[in-house]
Amino acid sequence: MKLHHFLFAGLVAPATADPLPSWNETAPKQAIVAFVEKVTTAGSDDFVPEAERIATFDNDGTLWSEQPMYFQLFFALDRIKALAPKHPEWNEKEPFASILKGDLKSALAGGDKALIELVTATHAGMTTDEFEKAVTDWISTAKHPKTGKPFNEMVYQPMLELLAYLRANGFKTFIVSGGGIEFMRPWVEKTYGIPPEQVVGSSGGLKYELRDGMPVLVKLPEIVLNDDNVGKPVGIQRHIGRRPIAAFGNSDGDFQMIEWTTAGKGARFGLIVHHTDAEREVAYDRESHIGKLDKGLDAAKERGWTVVSMKDDWAKIYPAAP
Amino acid sequence: MKLHHFLFAGLVAPATADPLPSWNETAPKQAIVAFVEKVTTAGSDDFVPEAERIATFDNDGTLWSEQPMYFQLFFALDRIKALAPKHPEWNEKEPFASILKGDLKSALAGGDKALIELVTATHAGMTTDEFEKAVTDWISTAKHPKTGKPFNEMVYQPMLELLAYLRANGFKTFIVSGGGIEFMRPWVEKTYGIPPEQVVGSSGGLKYELRDGMPVLVKLPEIVLNDDNVGKPVGIQRHIGRRPIAAFGNSDGDFQMIEWTTAGKGARFGLIVHHTDAEREVAYDRESHIGKLDKGLDAAKERGWTVVSMKDDWAKIYPAAP
Numbered sequence: 001m002k003l004h005h006f007l008f009a010g011l012v013a014p015a016t017a018d019p020l021p022s023w024n025e026t027a028p029k030q031a032i033v034a035f036v037e038k039v040t041t042a043g044s045d046d047f048v049p050e051a052e053r054i055a056t057f058d059n060d061g062t063l064w065s066e067q068p069m070y071f072q073l074f075f076a077l078d079r080i081k082a083l084a085p086k087h088p089e090w091n092e093k094e095p096f097a098s099i100l101k102g103d104l105k106s107a108l109a110g111g112d113k114a115l116i117e118l119v120t121a122t123h124a125g126m127t128t129d130e131f132e133k134a135v136t137d138w139i140s141t142a143k144h145p146k147t148g149k150p151f152n153e154m155v156y157q158p159m160l161e162l163l164a165y166l167r168a169n170g171f172k173t174f175i176v177s178g179g180g181i182e183f184m185r186p187w188v189e190k191t192y193g194i195p196p197e198q199v200v201g202s203s204g205g206l207k208y209e210l211r212d213g214m215p216v217l218v219k220l221p222e223i224v225l226n227d228d229n230v231g232k233p234v235g236i237q238r239h240i241g242r243r244p245i246a247a248f249g250n251s252d253g254d255f256q257m258i259e260w261t262t263a264g265k266g267a268r269f270g271l272i273v274h275h276t277d278a279e280r281e282v283a284y285d286r287e288s289h290i291g292k293l294d295k296g297l298d299a300a301k302e303r304g305w306t307v308v309s310m311k312d313d314w315a316k317i318y319p320a321a322p
Numbered sequence: 323m324k325l326h327h328f329l330f331a332g333l334v335a336p337a338t339a340d341p342l343p344s345w346n347e348t349a350p351k352q353a354i355v356a357f358v359e360k361v362t363t364a365g366s367d368d369f370v371p372e373a374e375r376i377a378t379f380d381n382d383g384t385l386w387s388e389q390p391m392y393f394q395l396f397f398a399l400d401r402i403k404a405l406a407p408k409h410p411e412w413n414e415k416e417p418f419a420s421i422l423k424g425d426l427k428s429a430l431a432g433g434d435k436a437l438i439e440l441v442t443a444t445h446a447g448m449t450t451d452e453f454e455k456a457v458t459d460w461i462s463t464a465k466h467p468k469t470g471k472p473f474n475e476m477v478y479q480p481m482l483e484l485l486a487y488l489r490a491n492g493f494k495t496f497i498v499s500g501g502g503i504e505f506m507r508p509w510v511e512k513t514y515g516i517p518p519e520q521v522v523g524s525s526g527g528l529k530y531e532l533r534d535g536m537p538v539l540v541k542l543p544e545i546v547l548n549d550d551n552v553g554k555p556v557g558i559q560r561h562i563g564r565r566p567i568a569a570f571g572n573s574d575g576d577f578q579m580i581e582w583t584t585a586g587k588g589a590r591f592g593l594i595v596h597h598t599d600a601e602r603e604v605a606y607d608r609e610s611h612i613g614k615l616d617k618g619l620d621a622a623k624e625r626g627w628t629v630v631s632m633k634d635d636w637a638k639i640y641p642a643a644p
Contacts, residue, residue, distance in 0.1 A: 051511070051517055054519075128559055172519070181560075181563070182563075185563045185564075189373070195373055196562065196563030196564050197376075197494070197496075197519075197520075197561065197562045197563055197564070198519075199563060203560055206556045206559055206560065207552075207556075208552040208553075208555045208556055208578055208582070214585060215555065215578070215581055215582050215585050217555060217556065217559050217582075224546060224547075224560075225546075230529075230530040231530075233530045233537065233539060234528045234529075234530055234539065237450055237528055237539050238503075238525055238528065238546075239519065239561060240518065240519045241503070241504075241507045241518030241519055241521060242507075242518050242519070256530055256537070259537055260530070260537050260539075263536055263537050
């Protein structure tokens with residue numbers, strides 16, 4: 001797979017090559033490199049042993065795009081259309097009825113409650129193996145309505161380079177996303193080089209049972225972790241068990257993750273991706289319904305978090321098409 | 323730390339040295355070595371890529387001893403004694419009253435419900451940092467009532483060798499234990515070489531909040547995962563996100579973990595440690611209240627799981643005292 005090859009190319013490049021070629025020579029790149037050199041220099045006051053070099057990344061809006069709506073929602077809508085023939089009651093019931101009529105705006109007017117209902121209705125009852133197959137099939141065929149690209153090609157080239165750069169410097173890279181953990185795991189290893197066991201996300205209940213004598217895990221319509229806002233430090237502690245030294249996000253949903261990370265002792269790094277590029281991507285922040293960034297923009301200044309302006313600091317947004 | 327040094331010694335030993343010197347030359351050792359050679363031989367039908375070499379280990383009774391009661395319970399009892407002056411009501415309330423009178427038998431007569439109440443009462447309300455310190459202090463000072471050893475020296479030397487052997491062959495080793503995840507994490511890295519992010523265990527709720535402007539995670543009196551029996555495959559999926567190819571346990575609480583592991587496609591390995599050594603440790607199985615092994619002993623024969631007789635198959639039980 002092309003992305004995969006691209007991603008790992010950085011690891012075998014000569015040490016003198018720029019590990020972050022898609023980053024302009026502006027403050028964010030300098031801050032990243034200074035931090036990594038500081039924590040990896042043996043004998044330095046800021047040195048951090050390799051085992052403690054934990055870096056966490058939000059996914060939607062930080063590693064890949066999230067407009068006009070979270071990509072997992074496109075998956076859920078496609079599932080609803082596929083499952084509709086078996087659910088005639090959906091023709092009368094919101095948010096399903098609006099979706100089936102193609103009226104997404106009305107469907108999403110129900111806010112987070114409608115979203116959770118959608119995701120639950122389309123995910124629950126499947127075994128984890130069935131769900132993994134559904135995601136794998138979808139990600140390999142679905143296209144973004146505006147760009148026409150496969151969704152997993154709408155990942156940010158500078159962030160792919162950053163992930164590889166951190167790993168080449170002994171970091172363990174984790175995803176910590178409000179998105180569904182089982183939705184991300186089937187494709188993030190190929191796309192980002194992050195294995196399933198380093199993915200933290202919103203999680204539903206699971207039930208172990210035997211079907212025809214074979215054990216399966218069935219997805220339940222209940223949420224055991226809402227991995228957003230205050231849920232992110234909880235997810236980090238639950239899954240990783242130690243505090244990251246670097247955290248990367250883009251919205252107020254990442255605020256507590258970055259706060260938790262940077263409040264620890266020793267050298268710490270917090271970074272916010274600010275969507276400022278209306279031409280190459282989408283420009284949005286304080287007023288956006290998806291990926292709202294308001295509190296975080298103000299906090300970044302006060303707390304010394306690095307803010308990346310996609311327009312000014314990134315030479316490139318997406319990887320070259322395969 | 324001595325255990326730590328010992329543990330990693332295997333990794334730098336010459337390839338010709340026996341990686342499992344504390345295992346007798348009996349069937350279990352041969353089965354382990356045959357499995358590892360099979361899945362690591364490139365071109366073999368049974369070859370498994372390194373990323374998929376996931377091995378899960380129960381802790382109590384599999385990596386360290388668990389008699390006369392789970393070691394975490396000794397920790398909880400010591401916490402109750404330490405906290406009792408602040409809880410005068412415990413003098414009247416079971417199971418606390420019996421514990422404070424030194425009558426452990428009556429205290430534990432309440433079964434699992436009493437156990438959970440004990441653990442909850444002594445763990446909840448603390449921040450994760452405070453709890454980690456309490457565990458770290460306890461494990462470095464407390465001694466087992468019968469052997470007089472520190473609890474973390476009552477680990478099984480053959481299993482330390484097995485962990486190192488698997489890792490030297492590209493496996494990622496995980497703990498999947500009914501014990502508390504936060505109780506294990508502070509010491510398992512030094513003792514077993516397993517980092518906190520590779521520990522799955524029973525987990526309580528956590529709440530993110532600010533105290534004097536600093537973020538903390540507070541332990542809540544609720545259980546979000548009972549990582550035992552059917553909870554083990556659930557914990558594996560939630561934390562690891564892929565099915566192990568090898569699983570190691572000792573009691574019926576590990577049954578579903580081994581079943582789930584060995585039901586996968588391709589080469590699989592399931593192993594049960596059978597406590598048969600009354601002289602060097604404790605002999606118990608079908609009738610034991612702690613670590614009951616009944617269903618698993620029968621299933622092992624039918625399903626081709628390896629059973630280790632501690633008496634016959636292990637040349638050594640514990641590491642040499644430091």
